[in-house]
Amino acid sequence: MATSTTDPIDVLTDVARARARGEFRELAAMLEFRDLELERIEAEVESAIKRFNERGAIALEIGEAMGFSEGQVQYRLSFADTVRDQSPTTWGAFSEGRVDLARVREIGHTISQLKRAESVHRLDQRVVTYAETHTVAELRVWLKQFVRRVEADLAVERADDERAKRHVSFQHGDDSMGFMGAYAPSHEIAAVEDRIRKAARRPVDADDQRTVAQREVDLLMAWLLSTSSRAESVIDANIAVTVDADVLGGANPGFAESADGRWGVPAQWIADVAGSGSTFWHRIVVDPVSDDVLAHEYLGRFAPDVLNIALRFLYGTCQGPGCMVPAERCDIDHRVPFPHGPTRGDNLGPLCRRHHTYKGHGILHWTTRPEPATPAA
Known part of the structure; x- marks a missing residue:
């Protein structure tokens, strides 16, 4: 045989x-x-x-x-x-x-x-x-970053042109329901997303039988239908962006890119928000030096908030193969399980709950990616 x-x-x-x-x-x-x-x-x-x-x-x-x-x-x-x-x-x-x-x-x-x-x-x-x-989704992110980096001047021009087209749209459908959308700058969309996701997942009354999705739309409609007529916006969200040093210094045009790679906006748009004085900023410099926050080791099992934020900013998404779940919705997991593995940056990274469970059952053998998947300019 x-x-x-x-x-x-x-x-x-x-x-x-x-x-x-x-x-x-x-x-x-x-x-x-x-x-x-x-x-x-x-x-x-x-x-x-x-x-x-x-x-x-x-x-x-x-x-x-x-x-x-x-x-x-x-x-x-x-x-x-x-x-x-x-x-x-x-x-x-x-x-x-x-x-x-x-x-x-x-x-x-x-x-x-x-x-x-x-x-x-x-x-x-x-x-x-x-x-x-890499998966198609990962490739799509990589390609967007490539365009923003190799033709930054042209991409900034296109972004400014598109920003002038911002608008909202409304469509009434069947069964007494409809759709509402906003074509707006990505960093503002990300801030709204962060705010509504967090608010909808806060503890609710035991009698509240709504799903998370239902709470999200109810919150959005309540905010939009409030009696306040104030038109100016205030960004109140924890959003990670990366900006090249030469762009940050104003030497070259360029973009501030989200940690998960889903979007990028001209760096000046972010600078305008930072200059408004209404936003508190963390600045994390990713550099392989001995006193970098990612190189510190902590004796306990759970990393402090500053390290959690740094890791989520660094990796952007779940480190499961091909997974694009944003890091802020992931667990911070030990590559080598605690206590055998230390609680420090090179042994930690984000895993979504599903891939975290797979790893716990020995189905997923996770290792941190050596570096974020960013295309060279």
């Missing part, structure tokens, strides 16, 4: 790569058909109107053959063209199954945001190494 020594996890990896190669063949075939049709139309069709119509019908033909709508075909062809023509390293990795369609789509979207050929070249050199070892 034949036997196999293949590790079952390797089988899953092979399946994932085979799926990605299949996605590449699908997209490459769509591009090839489109290119051949364009050549045929240019060579054979004399009427300008007919050429226009036949070119427009290419997406329809592809969609009918593959079960896609015209819009889906056009979208796929658009980012496929971008990646094939401007990121050969990514396209080659895609053909080998090292990155899949979802990652290629994110990379294509980022290339379309970059305005300088040098920036696209730098992305092509670096992105595959990160993309093939």
Whole structure:
């Protein structure tokens, strides 16, 4: 009887790569058909109107053959063209199954945001190494940070333009309910999020049967419907941002980025808040020197608040593989369990409750990431 020594996890990896190669063949075939049709139309069709119509019908033909709508075909062809023509390293990795369609789509979207050929070249050199070892969500964060860092001046201009478009929207739906949204600066959205999450999780009366989600919306509506007419806002939240030293000093344009990587705003926006005098700031300098707060060791099991805050700022998210739960909603866990492992920065890090439970049952063998996943500029 034949036997196999293949590790079952390797089988899953092979399946994932085979799926990605299949996605590449699908997209490459769509591009090839489109290119051949364009050549045929240019060579054979004399009427300008007919050429226009036949070119427009290419997406329809592809969609009918593959079960896609015209819009889906056009979208796929658009980012496929971008990646094939401007990121050969990514396209080659895609053909080998090292990155899949979802990652290629994110990379294509980022290339379309970059305005300088040098920036696209730098992305092509670096992105595959990160993309093939991280989840799509992590890659999306990395790409946003890359754009903000390599074209900071242009990104600040775009952010200022978008800030001018801030607005609220209201939509009434069925069953007596509706939706309300605000298009606003990310640091203000983060402050509102922090405030409402904390307030909704405070102890409630035993008779209160509402879920946390219900308490959150009830609090928001109560705040908005209060009788106060004061228009100015006061940011009262514990928000972690990182700013490069040259940006903080005003030498270069740049961004203040959230610890979890979900958002970034021009550093000047944060400076304006700091200068208002209405906000209390912690400043944590992350530097590998002997007296850095992360290098101190504490004899007890539970780290003091200043170390907890520093660790949450440093890592940003849960350190479970691919987990994007913000660090402020995580437990601070010992990599090597206490008392065998010390209560100090290099043995501590955030784990969400689910991954903390997995680690406690021996399912997750957690090690701290050596450094935050930040793209080099």
